[in-house]
């Protein structure tokens with residue numbers, strides 16, 4: 001099958017191997033003549049960024065690169081990017097990279113036309129209405145990992161260094177106007193990054209599917225996203241050059257972020273404080289806490305898990321069937337079992353619990369969790385006490 005397509009939901013997506021060559025034409029489509037390519041410092045050194053700059057130049061587009069950002073991006077990264085954007089008289093952003101680069105790129109495009117500070121646009125109540133929409137620059141997103149799905153998301157996650165929390169900056173128009181998904185750009189990802197980011201995609205699908213709201217559209221996307229992860233993540237980790245596996249994982253990633261418009265849950269609530277305080281990898285952290293959160297939510301999701309297990313073709317059409325699959329998948333692709341394995345210690349539990357409770361993802365968890373329960377859940381994840389996690 002030719003794994004190629006032009007789709008229009010949730011935004012315009014050009015999917016298929018080699019389609020990065022359409023980047024200059026995509027700029028023209030959006031009326032961008034001076035794009036700022038926003039990427040991370042590691043990627044900035046790779047040929048794919050130099051190729052993009054050259055392709056733009058050959059098409060008469062004055063592209064520049066901004067890559068001054070860290071792995072869990074902070075406000076300062078966005079502020080500097082806005083400065084570069086304005087100074088270079090840029091008229092659009094090409095957000096090119098993994099989750100951090102995509103989030104910073106989208107935030108720069110938002111902030112270039114605003115007079116309020118970044119965290120005034122946090123995803124709370126109707127704060128997004130504060131945005132001067134006319135001041136937003138157009139964004140083309142080019143994902144180079146398969147997990148975050150930020151290319152089809154309407155938000156950026158930026159760490160507030162004042163209180164070490166990850167804040168979600170949201171506006172519906174932060175959804176990139178055009179996305180180029182070229183799986184060839186992901187062929188070079190090392191196995192550990194493939195595994196960790198792929199598990200982020202799974203956590204998005206799984207948490208969206210479990211969130212207790214009526215949204216069949218999101219649930220349909222989520223279950224097929226999980227099937228693709230089940231079939232293809234182990235292949236992509238084992239054989240990084242497998243273009244078919246890379247293709248399916250890239251779209252599974254976009255499906256996860258499309259589905260989580262419905263909501264996320266405690267996997268993300270637990271993960272965000274670890275990333276904000278200890279710089280743990282987002283997808284890896286989600287992967288570690290995933291089975292503990294499933295067990296916690298068990299009594300609220302049994303029936304849903306049975307349906308999911310049937311769709312995934314698991315042997316047991318039950319909660320236990322899904323849990324066993326998740327544990328097996330984690331083992332196969334080398335995900336550690338406890339938060340202690342990635343540097344979270346018991347003394348962090350009390351400090352992180354209130355941050356987890358305050359995280360916007362918490363509202364989507366199937367069972368309510370209060371701060372003392374988050375502390376207990378952290379301790380279970382740190383000690384590897386999965387059976388004790390039932391909520």
Ligand SMILES: [Zn+2]
Pocket residue numbers: 148200203204268282286
């Ligand atoms: Zn995530």
